[in-house]
Amino acid sequence: MTDFEHIYDQYFKALKSIHQFKGNCKINVWLCQIAKNTYFSYLDKQKRFTTHDTTETASENCIEESLLIKEEAFRIHQALHGLEEPYKEVFTLRVFGELSFAQISQIFGKTESWSRVTFHRAKRRVQDRLKEE
Template identity: 85%
Template sequence: MLCQIAKNTYFSYRDKQERFTTNCSTETASENCIEESLLIKEEAFRIHKALHGLNEPYKEVFTLRVFGELSFAQIIQIFERIESWSRVTFHRAKRKVQDLLREE
């Protein structure tokens, strides 16, 4: 069972790394990479802009989870709450950000 957990953790980590890695070896790929980078930066800006409109603690929990890559256990240590609170707060914040992004 422990091997299965380790394997799944590794695959999750690898998938996450692949999302942020682009292949820019050829000239055409370089042009695509620039466009992809701009899109990623533009999307990140839109998310930050939407986050700016959120109230606390939604803004902080979302930022810690997504950009800080903290686990729910680490987030509850910061806020001194129960784990279900951090999960509910994160999912509500995520839903609010998605709604704000759709409105744009």
């Protein structure tokens, strides 16, 4: 059974038990919540059935993955280094500083929309530079 079929099956089950709907929220919210919970339960069950590598192989994979992540982070920093302001600073504040768009807009004395647009332009420029490599 595919993920979609599983969710569809759960929607059907929810509709069969519509009499249990208490009306505390909209019905579409109730159905989506059922589907979401069912899907997460399904994913948890799938995790139990996956085979795990030996600890030696798993630890080797972790090392390789962490090296790849570090290399990718370095590539991003290189691409970011070549960006002009304010793109470089907005991207850095958002990604590495984990600031909200509202906080970024306060720092620059601009609107929140400005910080969103500037970040997305910066992100696009970083992605373009990464593709060029």
